[in-house]
Amino acid sequence: MNSIELNAVTKDYKLGKVVVPALKGVHMQVSSGEFTVIAGPSGSGKTTLLNLIGCMDTPTKGVVKVAGQETGKLKETELTDLRLHKIGFIFQSFNLISVLDVFDNVEFPLLLMKSLSKQERRERVLNYVEKVGLSGHLKHRPNELSGGQRQRVAIARALVTKPEIILADEPTANLDSKTGQTIIDLMKEINKTDQTTFLFSTHDHQIMEQARRVIRLQDGTVVS
């Protein structure tokens, strides 16, 4: 079953009168449970592609289907709901809420979902915080954590809603290579145990080599 499906997707950015074509007719599919890397040089369209898949933006032309829904046909509130329930995000610069501690940061999307009791939320949060190895830092605020620890919090936050797809735009770019490697290892492990679909971009060759599947982008088109 396809978690993600792109058909002849183009995305143009308008910069004043100039139209910048970021994606030029992309076709691709990602099946459930896959661990896929989007590779390509800077400016090739990786972020644009992930934004479209992450329902944060809609294509200029073509069809983007995420978890069975065609994003171009959805209203803003429905896109937001889709992001909340089906997608987990891991950002390049972690994007934690600075005034909340680790527990609260991880719990945050569960509060937005409103479907779990306090007790269920607590169990869920503790489970994922343990998975990313931060049980000892529950009460710490982001500025009291290292970069690697922050990205682990972000991973826990992305996973806590049990989304179908985890998207990560260059999750290791702001980390040293050793820490980056442990983050990749963590993601691989979760992929294996939970069967969560992982789709992340990188331009790091070392990381690309570890992926089961690599989609190469160049100049807004898929080259392999």
Next chain:
Amino acid sequence: MDSWVTWKIAFRNLFLHKFKTAVIGFIIVFGTTLAIVGNSLVDAISSGMQRSLTNSVTGEIQIFSSDAKEKLSVFGNMDGSMPDVKHVNDFVKVRDALLAKVPNIQSVIPMGTEAAMWNPGNILDVKLEDLRALYSAKPRDVEKITKLKEYVRAMVENTRRRLDESRSSVSLVLKKDDLFAKAPANLSQALSSEFWASFDAHAEERIEFLANNIAPLIFDDSFVWLSYMGTVPGEFQKAFSQFEIVKGQQIPEGKRGFLFSEYVYENIIKNRVARRLDQVKKRIEKDGTKIAGNQLQTDAISACVAQAAEIYTQIAPSDVQTLAPKMRKLMDSKENDFPKLIKDFLAMNDSNFMERYKFFYEEIAPKIVLYKVRVGDVFPVTAFSDSGYSVSVNMKVYGTYHFKSFENSPIAGNFNIMDMMSFRELQGFMTAEKRQETKALEAEMGVADVGRDDLNAIFGNRDDKPAAKTTTHISNALAPTTAGKFEARKRVFEQVYSQEEMTNGVFLNAAVLLKDASKISQTLKQIQDVAKSENLGIQAIDWRDAAGMMGQLTIMVRAVLYFLVLITFTIATFIIMNSMLMATMERTREIGTMRAIGAQRKFLLKLFLQETMILSFIFGAIGTLVGALIVGTVGARGIPAMGDPAQGDVSTFFFSGDRLYFHLNPVHILVVFICMTLVAIISTQYPAWRAMKISPLEAILSKE
């Protein structure tokens, strides 16, 4: 969201900007404190004023003619004139109809307010009148006549002396006629030994000469304006609980008579020098204000010295002989000139004031005319109609009264009280006796049915252009030629009337006192209904309307207060809005992240609202608490009435007592609560709208 994470976020953000939070907090605390304390104060003043008004003059409701040309205002118009409210003919009919049909009415008291002029005359006039009486008495008391003649002669001497001292001090009225030009000649004639040697033989002629040529030169006091209220005094006293007789007694039932307001009596009728000394003493005693270094006090003392003549001209030569040595002893002075001695005496300072004040009242006051009218005296009250004819009524003064708990307020203390019958007569309405007279007049002049307006036509100048009431009054006062055309019957005050005669007849307005004073508006409505169905020809207004400008005062004060509070809260709203807007900019990335993770737009609205709510409610609560604390401490102890104690405290009227007590009103707390909610909601709108426009892409685009 059933968690307090959003509260946590809101709180943390407020803590991050402590300075801004403090500024906003200060403004809100200020605004709420102002609203709580201010409203309690205005409440207290408002109810104090209501108590003062309803217990003294207006009652809860006032009724007056439905034909009134102007709105009733018992304290007069802004320009000092009385509004033209026309009149209602039959008081008893109106009263009985209302009492029968409106159960909540306790009593109806007829009234009417007007101002009259009174020329008290000067001391020479008074003494000449006494002299005239002594000459006409049989047998003549030669000793008394001699003493009084000496006194009169001394007064004439004093008059020349004062005229020589300062020609400019002579009244303007005098300067315009030739009396002033002839004054030196007249004075030397009046001081010639021949004039006095043959006085007894030509007593009537000599007295006339002095009255016509010398007395007007002692123009020491101008006309006195007296505001008076005609009513049925006994019923008035019963209806208005604050009413209290101070000097003398109430006007006996069935008698005509006049009651001075104690305030007017002490501040207008009393000898000017004595009044000033009283003021100086009050300031010293109440506020501890020393004479030295205080403008008001030194001015008062200088005025006393300048007006020393009002004392020494009044002391008979025989009294000077006993008084002067006592004064010289007290003052340790060798001064032989009596006027100079009095001047020196009045030039008091802090070290001798109390001693001399006591001496003044024990030794000097009994020898002078301390009050221009004494209790028990009969004096003429003259009222002028718009068309210029005047009516004089001789009134007997039975006493003075005040309203308890605001004795010192010149506002309610402004009115003197007279019986309804004299009032009607002064207004130019027919009284039973007058009707008899006019019947005779009619027969004489061949006029049928003389009403009030016809009287105007007969006695007034028809071609008089309608002028502002006050100016007409003054010009009439200065042109006394029209005065007295309607000769007052001198001994009318001795007559006894029935209750019916006293009560029934024309009235201008009437106070309606209620059994249940909390039902003013319902009762007002009922009265209006009865007035219509029974064709009473009256309209009714509540005490606030009846008090005119004064009734509106607390409404205006409250409006100003609300305006200030509104401004404060508006400033607070804008500062909060600005602060939230800045926060929106600062938190673009965080907001983008929340949106990317799956937060809906309305979640952001909620987040922002919580933040402003915290601000407004925490500080609003602090402000309310501070306000409640102030109200609880200061309000319970009461604010003392302010103002110059010597001038009478206007504030006692609004305070309805010496102190203003105020207390917390839950309604105001509710209002503050609503205001704070509004502040929070309004200040959130724009920043939240800006925040909702932030795209989830901001989470990725903006770098840390």
